[in-house]
Amino acid sequence: MAFKTLDDISDLTGKRALVRVDLNVPMDGGKVTDTTRIERVLPTIKELSDKGAKVILLAHFGRPKGEKVDSMSLAPVTQAVSNLLGKTVGFANDCIGTAAAGAVAVMQNGQVLLMENTRFHKGEEKNDPKFAKALAANGDIFVNDAFSAAHRAHGSTEGIARLLPAYAGRTMQAELEALGSALGEPERPVLAVVGGAKVSSKIDLLENLVSKVDMLVIGGGMANTFLAAKGVDVGKSLCEHDLADTAKKIMAAADTANCEIVLPADAVVAKEFKAGADNDTVGLDAIPSDGMILDVGAASIDVVKTKIDAAKTLVWNGPLGAFEIAPFDIATVAAAKHAADNTKAGKLNSVAGGGDTVAALNHAGAAGDFSYVSTAGGAFLEWLEGKELPGVKALES
Missing domain, CATH: 3.40.50.1260 (Phosphoglycerate kinase, N-terminal domain)
Known part of the structure; x- marks a missing residue:
């Protein structure tokens, strides 16, 4: 299959890049116990940040079924991402609406922001067009780096890709190229x-x-x-x-x-x-x-x-x-x-x-x-x- 990658973007300076990542990591006592999934998406985050994009991370955590569940907040994951990335990562307590828009509005080029759990909204798993549109409102481009969530037609994986120029992140690219080499050709x-x-x-x-x-x-x-x-x-x-x-x-x-x-x-x-x-x-x-x-x-x-x-x-x-x-x-x-x-x-x-x-x-x-x-x-x-x-x-x- 033919898909666009980060190599197809000529200038990222100042672009709001909505990046779907998999941060559904194991936790114990508010601490991340296995950082493998975070490590997998670091190359994409770093590259976008280094090229001057405003990097806005979208992710799910657990199965809150469209309700706000405090124990399934992504807030505790922010520090682990910051530590591994080597730079401060901001956190917005929602992924759509005024809280999200306000957090994005004050971002500087190269900064990274993690949005709250997309599954706190029923529109995520229903792939509701209104929800996808609300997500897309905060971005200029969409980068999907979450192959592990690619089998779900959700708002943050499929719906948003219909509304913004869409690209594969480096992990998604590596995954698709590896799979193509194994069974494609x-x-x-x-x-x-x-x-x-x-x-x-x-x-x-x-x-x-x-x-x-x-x-x-x-x-x-x-x-x-x-x-x-x-x-x-x-x-x-x-x-x-x-x-x-x-x-x-x-x-x-x-x-x-x-x-x-x-x-x-x-x-x-x-x-x-x-x-x-x-x-x-x-x-x-x-x-x-x-x-x-x-x-x-x-x-x-x-x-x-x-x-x-x-x-x-x-x-x-x-x-x-x-x-x-x-x-x-x-x-x-x-x-x-x-x-x-x-x-x-x-x-x-x-x-x-x-x-x-x-x-x-x-x-x-x-x-x-x-x-x-x-x-x-x-x-x-x-x-x-x-x-x-x-x-x-x-x-x-």
Whole structure:
């Protein structure tokens, strides 16, 4: 897709730049406990500020459902943004109306202002044209740097982009370019690694991927559903037996599309899910009736590594096992490190994101060596599912 970026703006001096960012950060006792999302949008804020724009940040926080909820105010986030940005960030106690207009009116070129939670207004999630117009009244241009909110057609993500010249911020640009390189016009062969607990939450994703990729590794609890559909007795493992027909349809669609589906070749089983639990690695024909599959074994790891070696492009979503508790993190860590090594060696374009993926790759110490790791959850998944993202569509030039 073609979209405009900050490179398409010739002069930002004095321009009121309304910038949609994701500041929906974890808080504890009024303090931000994880600044990852703030750090992601700093390049855009700094660039606009350095070029003389008046930078006005729009963001949501929590789910106040159109009501003003003090515990969901963005005011406490202001200091964290200031600290990381290295300059004072102002705060307006509303995002529209006289309070917002007054705060913007006194801004000097290069200054940064954070507006109050957009979701304090019902018009935000309803994408009310009047609300979008009220937001746009305080800006000359709109910059969307919140890919993680791009799957929502809200006033501050989609509505406003129809009213002002709209551009992708640097994080949004990097995200769209990475995703385009992974599934838009990828270098083949393309490998997708999809894990997680349930098939039911990823049916659309799997159905889309089998038509887009050359190889699909299925891991985690969802692999059990596919194994069961093939007649494997998975014991007491997490398994959606009622989705056996769905699994069979996905495998048939993959066969038609010449997409190779890779399922576990062996399993690490235990009778209980706890740290250090007694476990055995067994063949698929030897899973005990009272055992749970909690990871895949050495044979499966070798197969996954071979597929990674054969690929030029990797899309990763979800862990291969119950990585949260050792020793059931072994396969996820091994595969992630192998993908990271191939990426560092220039052999692989690796793009990952969604759900537990970031946590799993961080746990493996591999996230920093992937080509791109998206912090977006729902938006990344909907993109993998082949769905149109309203906040991205609105940026098309």
